[in-house]
Amino acid sequence: MSVVTIKSSQQAIELEEKHGAHNYHPLPAVLKKGEGVFMWDVEDKKYYDFLSAYSAVNQGHCHPKIIGAMTKQAETLTLTSRAFHNDVLGKYEKFATEYFGFDKLLPMNTGAEAVETAIKICRKWAYEKKGIHENEAQIIVAENNFHGRTTTVISFSNDEGARKNFGPYTPGFLKVGYDNLEQLEEALKNTPNVAGFLVEPIQGEAGVFVPSEDYLSEARKLCKKYGVLFIADEIQTGIARTGSLLAVCGNCTCQNKCEQQSETYVRPDILILGKALSGGVYPVSAVLADNEIMDVIQPGQHGSTFGGNPVACETAIAALEVVYDENLIQNARELGNYFRAEMNKYIANSKVVKLVRGKGLLNAIVINDIEESSTAWNICVDLKENGLLAKPTHGNIIRFAPPLVITKEQLDECIAIITKTLSKFEDQV
Numbered sequence: 185m186s187v188v189t190i191k192s193s194q195q196a197i198e199l200e201e202k203h204g205a206h207n208y209h210p211l212p213a214v215l216k217k218g219e220g221v222f223m224w225d226v227e228d229k230k231y232y233d234f235l236s237a238y239s240a241v242n243q244g245h246c247h248p249k250i251i252g253a254m255t256k257q258a259e260t261l262t263l264t265s266r267a268f269h270n271d272v273l274g275k276y277e278k279f280a281t282e283y284f285g286f287d288k289l290l291p292m293n294t295g296a297e298a299v300e301t302a303i304k305i306c307r308k309w310a311y312e313k314k315g316i317h318e319n320e321a322q323i324i325v326a327e328n329n330f331h332g333r334t335t336t337v338i339s340f341s342n343d344e345g346a347r348k349n350f351g352p353y354t355p356g357f358l359k360v361g362y363d364n365l366e367q368l369e370e371a372l373k374n375t376p377n378v379a380g381f382l383v384e385p386i387q388g389e390a391g392v393f394v395p396s397e398d399y400l401s402e403a404r405k406l407c408k409k410y411g412v413l414f415i416a417d418e419i420q421t422g423i424a425r426t427g428s429l430l431a432v433c434g435n436c437t438c439q440n441k442c443e444q445q446s447e448t449y450v451r452p453d454i455l456i457l458g459k460a461l462s463g464g465v466y467p468v469s470a471v472l473a474d475n476e477i478m479d480v481i482q483p484g485q486h487g488s489t490f491g492g493n494p495v496a497c498e499t500a501i502a503a504l505e506v507v508y509d510e511n512l513i514q515n516a517r518e519l520g521n522y523f524r525a526e527m528n529k530y531i532a533n534s535k536v537v538k539l540v541r542g543k544g545l546l547n548a549i550v551i552n553d554i555e556e557s558s559t560a561w562n563i564c565v566d567l568k569e570n571g572l573l574a575k576p577t578h579g580n581i582i583r584f585a586p587p588l589v590i591t592k593e594q595l596d597e598c599i600a601i602i603t604k605t606l607s608k609f610e611d612q613v
């Protein structure tokens with residue numbers, strides 16, 4: 185029983201294959217180091233990271249300020265559980281609630297846990313504040329949603345792979361088309377006991393689907409009209425990724441913390457955050473809401489051993505400070521516009537790529553091939569050979585989401601890698 189030394193990527197892949205559960209199908213890149221927008225593999229090949237761990241590493245790999253805050257706290261006190269107080273949690277909760285403009289925060293660890301938390305809060309609010317009969321609350325969700333992997337969350341997924349043979353499923357969820365206000369209003373009008381509407385402001389995993397301009401604001405209005413909670417899952421879209429602090433901020437670029445005075449801001453009743461809340465260095469998630477909603481949760485009714493631990497809290501404070509210290513909102517917005525414009529120049533004469541879509545630095549290209557084809561995968565393997573790491577999502581879509589600290593010069597180099605790689609495929613379509 186000794187620990188082996190990893191000498192090659194191949195060896196590391198074989199170990200995972202043999203000893204690890206096969207619940208992922210990674211691109212064959214074995215990474216050992218990260219810094220800013222770069223990662224290095226076991227053979228010391230350097231890559232641009234164009235996934236950012238699904239938008240967790242918005243602040244760049246191993247950001248010194250975040251790592252500094254985390255290691256300092258790790259040397260001091262790591263975990264008390266919530267049986268006792270710690271001297272960082274309250275400081276973090278004050279900072280984060282002011283930062284996002286809500287009364288209260290409930291700390292968890294992973295995204296899926298935060299989604300579960302939001303569902304529990306929404307249901308409890310429905311029974312205790314709205315007066316819905318116990319066990320009858322319904323939550324409306326969108327088709328092709330991705331909210332995580334727990335039993336309840338996959339209960340309202342329509343991804344066969346995520347669901348099949350994991351039943352019986354949790355009842356109490358109702359699906360409507362994404363970006364479909366008519367179906368949403370129908371459901372709100374005709375379904376008794378609706379408690380909330382849970383939605384991703386942009387559907388990331390589904391393939392970076394950006395809804396119509398007025399979708400979120402109109403959905404918000406419908407929720408108000410029918411007295412149900414508007415719950416935004418910003419785990420992937422939040423924290424500067426889409427060129428505003430949150431995707432629900434719309435076109436608001438306010439750089440002086442979110443003052444939420446912009447007309448485009450669609451304020452959720454419940455906000456769910458994860459991923460970049462820690463800059464990708466530690467699992468930190470959170471649910472934010474105002475008192476009248478959050479106060480339905482009382483001692484003993486929800487919790488997590490690690491949620492709100494001092495390391496997580498210090499890490500999250502630093503990660504949120506970096507967003508404004510380094511102008512990540514502005515950078516994501518400007519470079520996102522530039523990236524799509526440059527890609528569109530290429531696409532104008534391309535047979536391989538149908539379109540590019542996205543917001544800020546959350547983008548995807550759609551490959552001109554059937555969903556079951558391996559073209560997108562093969563393009564990603566070639567991108568890897570050319571020094572850029574990206575991953576297909578849903579067959580023929582490739583997501584491009586670099587860390588938000590990327591510079592224009594670096595992005596130009598990446599666009600050159602991407603277009604050179606795509607060119608090789610033009611004759612094969």
Ligand SMILES: *Cc1c(COP(=O)(O)O)cnc(C)c1O
Binds near residue numbers: 238296331419458
């Ligand atoms: C990643 C993600 C989740 C799940 O987060 P985990 O930390 O993987 O549990 C939930 N919702 C959205 C929109 C996500 O992108």
